Amino acid sequence: MNILVLLFMTGVALLFLAQFAAAWRSTRKLQGKLDTGIDTGYIRMEDFFGVRLRALAGADQVVTGNWACAPGLASWGERHVRGSVNAGDGATLDSLAVDGSLTLGRSVTVLGWLDSHGAVQVGEGSRVAGRLTSAASVTLGPRCRLKTVFAPLVSTPPDNHTPAPAVTARALLSLESSADDWHALSLDWARVVRTGAATIAYQGDFRPTAPVELLMKLVVHGHLYLPAGSLAKGDIRASGSLTLGARCEMAGNATAGGDLTVGANGIFHQTLHAGRDLELGNGVQSGPAGVSPVNTWTAACAGRRLRVGAGVGVRGKLTAGEMIETG
Amino acid sequence: MVSLAILTLYAIRQYALALNRLRPGRRRYSASQENAIELSGYYMPRLTVIVPMHNEERVAADILRALTECDYDPDRLQVIAANDRSSDRTAAIIDRFAARHPFILPFHRTSGKPGKPGVLNDATPLITGEILLLFDADYIPGRNLLKLLAAPFADPAVGAVMGRVVPQNTGESLLSSLLCLERAAGYQVVQESRAMMGFSAQFGGTVGGVRMEALEAAGGWNIDTLTEDTDLTCRLILKGWKVAYVNRAECYEEVPASWSVRSVQLSRWVVGHTDCFHRFALPILRDRRLPLAERIDLFFLLSGYLTAPLLLLSWIASFLLFFIEPGPLAPGLGAGAAFIGCQMFGNQATFIEMGLAAHMDRARRQAMLIPLSLLSFFASTTSICAALLRYYRSRWFGGPADAWARTQRSRPVAP
Numbered sequence: 001m002n003i004l005v006l007l008f009m010t011g012v013a014l015l016f017l018a019q020f021a022a023a024w025r026s027t028r029k030l031q032g033k034l035d036t037g038i039d040t041g042y043i044r045m046e047d048f049f050g051v052r053l054r055a056l057a058g059a060d061q062v063v064t065g066n067w068a069c070a071p072g073l074a075s076w077g078e079r080h081v082r083g084s085v086n087a088g089d090g091a092t093l094d095s096l097a098v099d100g101s102l103t104l105g106r107s108v109t110v111l112g113w114l115d116s117h118g119a120v121q122v123g124e125g126s127r128v129a130g131r132l133t134s135a136a137s138v139t140l141g142p143r144c145r146l147k148t149v150f151a152p153l154v155s156t157p158p159d160n161h162t163p164a165p166a167v168t169a170r171a172l173l174s175l176e177s178s179a180d181d182w183h184a185l186s187l188d189w190a191r192v193v194r195t196g197a198a199t200i201a202y203q204g205d206f207r208p209t210a211p212v213e214l215l216m217k218l219v220v221h222g223h224l225y226l227p228a229g230s231l232a233k234g235d236i237r238a239s240g241s242l243t244l245g246a247r248c249e250m251a252g253n254a255t256a257g258g259d260l261t262v263g264a265n266g267i268f269h270q271t272l273h274a275g276r277d278l279e280l281g282n283g284v285q286s287g288p289a290g291v292s293p294v295n296t297w298t299a300a301c302a303g304r305r306l307r308v309g310a311g312v313g314v315r316g317k318l319t320a321g322e323m324i325e326t327g
Numbered sequence: 328m329v330s331l332a333i334l335t336l337y338a339i340r341q342y343a344l345a346l347n348r349l350r351p352g353r354r355r356y357s358a359s360q361e362n363a364i365e366l367s368g369y370y371m372p373r374l375t376v377i378v379p380m381h382n383e384e385r386v387a388a389d390i391l392r393a394l395t396e397c398d399y400d401p402d403r404l405q406v407i408a409a410n411d412r413s414s415d416r417t418a419a420i421i422d423r424f425a426a427r428h429p430f431i432l433p434f435h436r437t438s439g440k441p442g443k444p445g446v447l448n449d450a451t452p453l454i455t456g457e458i459l460l461l462f463d464a465d466y467i468p469g470r471n472l473l474k475l476l477a478a479p480f481a482d483p484a485v486g487a488v489m490g491r492v493v494p495q496n497t498g499e500s501l502l503s504s505l506l507c508l509e510r511a512a513g514y515q516v517v518q519e520s521r522a523m524m525g526f527s528a529q530f531g532g533t534v535g536g537v538r539m540e541a542l543e544a545a546g547g548w549n550i551d552t553l554t555e556d557t558d559l560t561c562r563l564i565l566k567g568w569k570v571a572y573v574n575r576a577e578c579y580e581e582v583p584a585s586w587s588v589r590s591v592q593l594s595r596w597v598v599g600h601t602d603c604f605h606r607f608a609l610p611i612l613r614d615r616r617l618p619l620a621e622r623i624d625l626f627f628l629l630s631g632y633l634t635a636p637l638l639l640l641s642w643i644a645s646f647l648l649f650f651i652e653p654g655p656l657a658p659g660l661g662a663g664a665a666f667i668g669c670q671m672f673g674n675q676a677t678f679i680e681m682g683l684a685a686h687m688d689r690a691r692r693q694a695m696l697i698p699l700s701l702l703s704f705f706a707s708t709t710s711i712c713a714a715l716l717r718y719y720r721s722r723w724f725g726g727p728a729d730a731w732a733r734t735q736r737s738r739p740v741a742p
Contacts, residue, residue, distance in 0.1 A: 019698045026695035033498035037688065038577045040469035043398050044368060195567045196540040199483055203616075217483040219567075221616075235483035253370060253481040255362070271366050271481050299369040301362075319365055 046150040046317065047133040050097040050115025053080050057097075069093065071105065084118065095130070102134075106141075120151070140308065144326045148319040156326050158311035159282065167211050167229020167247060174215035175200065185209055195219070198234065206238075211245075217252070224256075228263065242274075246281070260302075264309070271299045278302035278320070282309035282327075286316065330637040330644075337634055340627050341517075341676035345683055348520040362481050363488075363573040367474040370481040374473060374536075375405045375456030379446040383464040384416040386581070390464055391424040391431065399473040401430050405455050409434045411446045443532070444555040447548045460536035465581040467495065468534075472576055476536050479571040486541030486568025487560070489518065490534040490576030497693070499584040504696055505703040506582040506589070511684035511693075512677065519574045526621045527564050528572035529628060532556030533580070541568045554599025557629075561607035564625070565614060590710045597632045597714035604629040605722075635711035677704075 045051060053061070057080040067081045071088030077095075084100030087093055087108050095112030096102070102116040106123040113130035114120070120134045124141040132138060134151040141157070171185055175198070179189035185208035193201045199217040206220045211227045217234035218224070224238035228245035235252035236242070242256035246263040253271045254260060260274035262284050269287035272278060278300060286298035297316030300306065306320040309327045318324055362370075376394060380387055387408075394406050408421040408431055418435055425433040434453060439445050447461075458480050462468060472490065479488045491514040494507040518528050530537070532555060542548075545562040552558045560570055583589040611617070611625050678697055685694035 023696050023699045026692050027501055027504060027699065030498040030504050030692060030696075034495055037690075038469060038493055038579060040393070040467060040579070043470050044474070193567060196486075196538075196544040198540055201484075201567055219484045235481065237482055237484050253483070255482040255484075271362075271369050273362055273366060273481065297369055299366055301365045316369065317365075 046131070047115050047135070049095065049113045049131065050133060053078050053095070053097040053115075066100070078112065085116075089123070101136075122146075140326045142310075142326055144324075146318075146324045148317065149324065150317045153313060153315055154318055155313040156308055156310055170211045170213040170229065170231060171208070172213050172215065173208075185212060205240075223258075268298060268300075271301070273301045274306075275303045277305045277307070279307045280309055280312050280314075283311040284309065284314075285312070286314045330641050333637055334634060334641065337627060337631075338676045340624065341680060344517050344520040345676065345680050347523060348516045348687075349683060363475050363478040363571070364575055366481055367471070367478040370478050371400060371403055371474065372458050372477055372480060373403045373405075373456040374399065374458050374460055374477060375407060375454045376460045376462065376473070377407045377409055377447060377450055377454075378462050378464055379409045379411055379443050379450075380413060380417050380421070380464045381411040381441070382413045382415045382417060384413075384420060386465045387417050387420040388424075389467055390462060391421070393467045393469075394462075395424070395428050395431070396470055397468065397473050398470050399477075401428075403456075404430050404473070406431045407434050407450050407453055408432070409436060409446045409450050411436045412438075412441065440550055442550070442553075444548045444550040444552065447555065448550050451547065454539065457539055458536050459539055459542065461533050462578070463533040463580065466492075466533060467579040469578065472534075472578055475573055475576040476534075479573060480536075480538055482569075482571070484569050485538070485571045486545075486563045486566070487530045487537040487570045488535055488576075489528045489530050489570060489572050490578055491515070491518070491574050492531065492534050492580050493577050494582040495579035496581050496584060501699065502586060502589060502703065503582050503584045504693065505700050508681045508685065508693055508696060508700055509703065510582065511688055511690070512680035515574065515684040515687050516680045518572045521624065522572040522574075524620070524624075525618075526624055527560070527570040530556050530560040530563070530570050532559075534576065534578040537563075538568075541566070544568075552599050552602060553595045554603060557600055557603045558606075561603055561611065561625075561629075564617070565607070565610055567616065586706060589706075593707060593710045594714035594717075597711050598718045600629065600632055601715060601718055604633070632711050632715065635708045636715060638708060639712055 061077065061079055063079055063081040063083070066083035067085050069075050069087040069091045072090045073088070074092035075094060080097045082099045085096060085098045085102045087104045089105040090107050091105065092109045092111065096114050098116040098118070101118035102114060102120045104122050104126050107125040108123060109126070110128040110130070114128060114132045116134045117136070118134070119136045120132065120138045122138065122140045122144050125143045126141065127144070128146045131148045132146055136151065137153040137155065138149055138151040139155050139157065171181070173181065173185070175194065182189040182192065187206065187208055188204070191203040193203065195201045199219060201219045201221065203221050205222040207225045208227060211229040213230070214232040214234060214236065218236045220238045222238065223240040224236065225243045226232065226245060226248050229247050230245065231249045231251070233251045237255040239257040241258040241260070242254060243261045244250065244263050244266055246265055248263060248266045250268040250270070254268065255273045257275045259277045260272060261279045262268065262272065262281055264281040265283040266281060267285050267287055280300060298314060299317040299319070300314060302320040304320065304322050306318060306324045307327065308318065308324060378390055391408060408425065410418045410421055410433065421433045425431045432453060434450050436446060436449055439449055458477060460473065460476055476488055476490055479485045492510055494503060494510055496503050497507045498504060522528055537559065541563055545559060545566050548555050549558045563570060583592055608626055608629050612622050614622065678700065681697055681700060682694055685691070
């Protein structure tokens, strides 16, 4: 037999044996071990970074009184400030855990995260690359860019926009509504499928011609548009885009596979979730504290971008896969 | 050649799922997946957790303790500890926990059809939550898990949700180490990849939940099946509901540590799953509301265990072809091609999934075990073929059918 063939076959056989030998060795090393890859004690906390730094910060990272960062100055490293913080225009910060209040001037850049026990003011044109959390409130100036914000109240300053007129007359749509009720709103009864005791699926775009009051959960396989002044008492979902006209109220959750738009002066009480972009129009509010029957906090989450208009107030979290932008 | 063609189709599916999971920079998660992570703790519906137990004194205290330590609002939580005709200390353990925690409701079942579907059916009238979560008794839920599993239900299209199962007794035996690899491939790669494509997940009957409204619409639990979870998955999908998968909702389980226990577990899955294939494969293929790709994927999913006898046939054919005339070259090539085809396209795709899962989980030590998974593969193929033989004998000739059998635990008895 050719010597080269013999060598090749021996090499292959050795490789074959080597992989089994390595496998067997690994088996012996794994013997008796329990998997510890999951942290079963883990609890999700919005202000995790601040809590961690306060617990672990060394003496060189702690500032005992108030701390000010001069305009244009850059400060590196994580700091725990036991007083309040004031960052001047154009300053660059890393990450801060602040026990007092926190004020960022214009065009401040934060490379890490911010956490404050007091109120937070974010100046015009500032950017925060990581999380921004506050135990009191966050006020975002115009043209800010952030990733995630959480506070009992996250707001943007009001502008002088004229609120849309209130709507009082709404057509009722419920599980018991007749074909005529649906046709009166230019909706096709033949596309309605009841999938459960409280849920209706609608095949195709759902565009009623007048304000509606939805008393059931609604799943739309297409785009969903609710005219100004509509009220959705149950959860709603659209596989495409979901658009709520001005002064609409969402008592349940709203989910969109595509873009989700909440018109001016809209109110939501639970969660908003968009697979792509989410827009909160001027004056949008998450319902007053205590009104929501399910949650303490509300949340608005965008897969891509979240645009926040003027005069918006949200109790809880705003988060976006790419960026939150204020108008 | 026919079996080779079918196996190649299966292999293409497995490769497609693995490549989809591997695609760098891929961030296209379904809305329900993102809901689970970003909105966990923001949507907290009233939950009921059922833990079916039959002679579970080894593990009962662990899961009940873990549930009492969860960070879900106790006023919105009900735990039904369902004791199904236990003859050991399970009932006493349940009563001890119920006395200390008002949200734990003991349910002692003394009659009825044995098995998990029967327990779930009998416990249904006691449920007060709008969402029902299920855990097998050997599972240990983490503190944050209930919030993660509840969040996808904010989407009214979601009828059920499935979390990720992670074996804890990895190093108990060679088999448990190999099963750890298999589980990782099944969840980290296959389930996650299917979810990324927007397909419904397979509800596994544990570390998961179902919306009570959807359960009622689908007709409740089927007590005549050995895999009530797959059965429910199919009925939910046919009723227009989605099944969400949350890879981050990880929970420890105990996998079989001996081949005999594994064989019993696998036989139950094979029979139940194949029975679902016969009942639901065609209705799903004909359901035009579902995207074509999802229908085809579900068909492959339901018929998965049928590849084992095909593989066995291919191996036998390869062996026989090798010795059949005329001439030594043609059959040798044919046999070689068939064998290599089976290995390359039938098996290798599965091993690639295991390697990919181990890489993503950063489990380098376990990745080294992949060559040894051939052992598990051959043992599983034999068990699956035997179970299918019994199933089709019973189906076609009316012999005795496989009955529900509980998986034996190996954890030491708690004091």
